[in-house]
Each structure stands twice: as structure tokens, then as C-alpha cells.
Amino acid sequence: MFKQSRGFFTRLCLVGILFINVLFVKGQNDSINSDNVPGVLQKMVGLADWGVDLLTFEKGNCTLFIMPLVGYEERTQLEYGVMPVLQIYSKANSSLNSEFKRPSSIAPSILFSTTGMYEFDLSSNIYIKDKWNIKGKWLYQWMPDKFYQIGNLTDKNNYSDIEVSKFEFIGQILKNIGTKWFVGVSYDFANYEVDQVSGSLLDAFSPKKVKGNIGGLGTSIVYDSRDNVSYPRGGSYAEVQNLHYLNDLGDFSFGKMSFDFRKFCGFQNSKRILALQLKMQHTWGDVPFYRLSFLGGKRLFRGVSQPYKYMDKSSIYMQVAYRSHIWWRLGGELFSGVGNVFSQWNDDVFKKVHGLLGAGLRVKVLENDGLNLRFDYGVSNYGNSAFYFTLGEAF
Numbered sequence: 001m002f003k004q005s006r007g008f009f010t011r012l013c014l015v016g017i018l019f020i021n022v023l024f025v026k027g028q029n030d031s032i033n034s035d036n037v038p039g040v041l042q043k044m045v046g047l048a049d050w051g052v053d054l055l056t057f058e059k060g061n062c063t064l065f066i067m068p069l070v071g072y073e074e075r076t077q078l079e080y081g082v083m084p085v086l087q088i089y090s091k092a093n094s095s096l097n098s099e100f101k102r103p104s105s106i107a108p109s110i111l112f113s114t115t116g117m118y119e120f121d122l123s124s125n126i127y128i129k130d131k132w133n134i135k136g137k138w139l140y141q142w143m144p145d146k147f148y149q150i151g152n153l154t155d156k157n158n159y160s161d162i163e164v165s166k167f168e169f170i171g172q173i174l175k176n177i178g179t180k181w182f183v184g185v186s187y188d189f190a191n192y193e194v195d196q197v198s199g200s201l202l203d204a205f206s207p208k209k210v211k212g213n214i215g216g217l218g219t220s221i222v223y224d225s226r227d228n229v230s231y232p233r234g235g236s237y238a239e240v241q242n243l244h245y246l247n248d249l250g251d252f253s254f255g256k257m258s259f260d261f262r263k264f265c266g267f268q269n270s271k272r273i274l275a276l277q278l279k280m281q282h283t284w285g286d287v288p289f290y291r292l293s294f295l296g297g298k299r300l301f302r303g304v305s306q307p308y309k310y311m312d313k314s315s316i317y318m319q320v321a322y323r324s325h326i327w328w329r330l331g332g333e334l335f336s337g338v339g340n341v342f343s344q345w346n347d348d349v350f351k352k353v354h355g356l357l358g359a360g361l362r363v364k365v366l367e368n369d370g371l372n373l374r375f376d377y378g379v380s381n382y383g384n385s386a387f388y389f390t391l392g393e394a395f
Contacts, residue, residue: 061089063103065366069111072389073298074305075145076113083109083391102127102229117143125229131176133184139168147194147201148309150289152341152352156309160199166290167191172220182222186241189249190214192290208251209288215249216256218242226264231370231393233266233273245291254285262395273323277395282314282345295341295354298388299395302335303356303380312341316349319356319395331362331372335394355381365391 057064064086071079087103104126111119119141126134141164148159167190174184194210196202202210219242225235243256258281265274279300281293289308293315296304300317304310319337326332337356342348358378365371372393379385 063087063089067365067391069109069391070389071391072387074386076115076117076143078114079111079117080113081109081111081119083107083111104128113143115144117141119143133174133176133182134171135174136171137168139166139170141166144197146306146308147196147199147289148306148311149201150292151312151343152310152348158199158201159309160201161197162202163195163197164290165193174220174222180223180225182220182224184220186216186218186220186243188214188216188243188245192288194290205289212251212288213249214245214252214288214291216243216245217249218244218256226262228370230366231372232262232264232275233270234264236264237262245285252286252288254283254287254291256281256283256287256291258282271325273321275321275323275395276319278316278318280314280316284313287313293341295339296386298376298386298390301337301339301354301356301378301380302358302376302388302394303337303378303386304354304384305386309384310341310354312343314343314345315339315341321394323362329364331364333360333362333374333376334358335360335376335378352382 055066055068057066064084067083067085069079069081069083073079084107086106088105089103104124106124106126107122109119109121109123111117111121119139121140122136122138124134124136126132128134143164145162145164146159147162148154148156169189170187172184172186174182176182191213192211194202196210221240223236223238226232226237227234237260239258239260241256241258241260245252245254245256247253259279261278263276266272267274283291283293289311292311292313294307294311295301295315295317296309297307300307301310301319317337317339319335319339321333321335323333324331335356335358338353339356340349340351340353342351356378358376360374360376362372362374365373371391373391374388374393376388376394377385
């Protein structure tokens with residue numbers, strides 16, 4: 001344990017030295033302007049702004065941005081594709097989303113990777129003037145992946161190479177019942193086909209648990225006072241969701257309950273932000289492994305690259321992030337987190353708890369909406385590390 005912790009803090013020091021000057025030294029000089037910048041850099045900045053303007057089309061209360069997608073994570077390696085983002089802004093005198101300055105958005109995308117992964121996605125988040133919020137996500141994806149044994153304390157050097165083909169239709173239909181409260185229904189329909197390429201870990205599952213359908217319906221209660229969805233500088237977000245998966249709608253009967261709380265505190269004219277998140281999830285019944293609670297990935301634990309590495313029926317995760325504007329479209333983030341997965345809410349919660357520390361760079365893609373490209377590197381206290389280059393904040 002001591003050797004693991006020592007190695008963890010050594011890697012942490014390297015991460016901190018790399019980013020501490022950017023966030024806390026340069027961040028103190030808010031007066032940086034073009035007069036302080038070399039001519040070559042000014043030309044690069046101008047070229048980048050010109051490129052963004054070239055891909056942005058505005059008409060009336062609609063904005064269309066043709067976004068080239070480039071990303072990286074260990075599971076998929078280099079990712080590339082395209083995503084047109086259509087944003088529709090409400091009129092000043094109408095509805096809920098003018099108060100929160102939230103546009104409706106529709107974003108289809110196509111994505112490929114150098115490992116052979118391909119993905120077709122249609123995501124939408126619609127606010128309509130009679131105070132309904134309709135979220136939906138259609139996704140088809142094929143990708144090579146790894147499956148580890150279920151549980152937090154199992155041997156993580158033992159895994160099977162798998163190929164996953166999935167189709168998902170997930171979303172919510174919410175009704176505003178006050179200034180910041182929403183209630184409504186949630187749904188989760190999916191088909192999974194998982195083929196084992198090497199190893200034998202999937203042999204323990206019945207055929208339907210690796211190739212099956214799921215269908216779930218439930219309720220959601222949401223509190224949302226964030227000032228911006230893409231890059232909140234203030235406010236809170238809380239969601240309680242309860243889903244029941246039925247044999248009449250799929251091949252499994254199980255339940256899932258989750259709680260997600262986020263708090264954002266802006267200071268120094270919102271150039272610096274402190275963000276916090278607490279997320280808990282519990283599942284019960286005949287749960288297929290692809291709907292278990294997990295710890296890892298580019299949002300829930302940025303120091304573990306494989307979401308199928310640590311998973312069980314329940315999980316708890318807390319993270320904190322310090323975000324700072326640096327200059328022009330550039331920003332940075334320091335983040336830390338702690339979490340665990342376990343089968344029951346007992347002493348297992350405190351066994352082999354995972355800690356995370358990391359840092360990241362931000363490049364703002366849409367100036368008005370705060371949508372960022374992010375580069376994140378995180379390390380954990382059990383020898384894991386991960387690098388992500390992707391679109392949008394982790395939370």
C-alpha cells in the first residue's frame with residue numbers, strides 16, 4: 001500500500017508542476033492582451049478565430065456550428081468524426097429557457113477511431129415554451145473493449161478482450177413545476193451483443209446476459225439553477241432518478257436508483273470556478289453487467305480509463321474541480337476525486353477506496369456558450385492513469 005501511494009504522489013507532483021504555473025501564476029494576470037503577445041501567436045489566434053467563424057452559420061434565433069471531432073482515450077485511441085450542432089435560442093419574452101439562457105440543441109454525430117470503433121449518435125435537449133424539457137439520445141456503437149471481473153477487490157490483471165455492439169435509446173421528458181424544479185419520466189431501451197475475442201471471463205454468464213435487450217421506465221426529479229449548461233459558473237444541479245427494468249420490455253428484471261448533486265461557485269468575475277459533484281448509484285435484481293454501477297471513464301473517474309474495470313451493484317463518487325480562465329479561449333483545471341464500487345452498503349464501501357488527482361487544459365469552441373475541448377490527465381492511487389481529449393466538461 002505504501003509503495004502504491006508513494007508512486008501515486010510522485011506522478012501527482014509531475015502533474016502539478018506542469019499545470020500549477022498556468023492556473024495560478026498566469027491566471028493572476030487578467031490584463032493579458034494582444035499587446036503582450038508575440039506577433040506569430042497573434043496570427044495563430046486570428047487564424048483559429050477565422051476557422052471557428054467559417055464553420056458557424058447564424059440566422060435569426062438559430063446557430064449551426066459544424067464541429068470537426070477529434071479526441072483520444074485509451075479504449076479507442078485516436079477518434080475522428082464530425083458533429084453539426086444546431087442551437088435554437090428562445091425569444092426574450094418566452095418561456096423558461098430565456099430565464100436560464102439555455103438554447104435547445106440538436107446534435108447528430110458520426111465518429112470513428114483507430115481501433116476500429118464506429119459510432120452514430122443523435123442527441124437532443126429541447127426546451128419548449130410551455131415549460132417542457134425533452135432530452136433524448138439515439139446511439140449505435142461498435143467497439144473493441146476489455147471486460148474485467150465484477151467487483152472492486154478482484155484481480156484486475158485478468159481480463160477478456162471483447163467486442164461490443166449496442167443500440168441505445170435513452171432520455172427524459174420533464175415538466176417544469178416552478179422556477180427551478182422539474183419532474184417527469186425517464187426511459188432506457190437498449191440492445192447489447194457482446195462477443196468474447198480472448199479470455200474466458202464471459203463464460204460465467206448466460207447467453208442472454210451477453211446478447212440481450214433491456215427496457216426500463218421510471219421517474220426523475222431535477223433541481224437546476226445553473227447559469228449555463230455547457231460551462232456553469234454558478235448555481236446547483238440535483239437529480240434523483242428511479243428506473244425499473246421489466247421482463248415485458250426486455251430480457252431482464254432489475255432496478256436502478258441514482259442521485260447526482262453538483263455545485264458551482266464562481267469568483268473573480270467568474271474567471272475562476274470551484275465545482276463539486278457527489279454521485280451515488282444502486283442497482284438490484286438480475287442486472288446485466290453493462291448496467292452495473294462503475295468507476296472510470298472520461299466523466300465519472302478520470303484516473304481510470306476502462307469503465308468495465310471497476311464495477312459492481314453500487315457506487316459512490318465525489319469530485320472537486322478548480323477551473324480558471326488563462327487567456328483568449330484557453331483555460332485550465334485541477335481536479336481531485338474519491339470513489340468506490342461495492343456489492344452492498346456495508347463495510348465494503350470503505351475497502352480499497354480509490355483516490356484521483358489530475359489536471360487539464362481547456363480550449364473554448366463556442367465563445368458564447370462556453371463549450372470546451374478538454375485535455376485531461378488523471379492518476380489514481382492504485383496504479384491507474386488516463387488521458388482524455390474530448391468535448392465538454394466532465395460535469
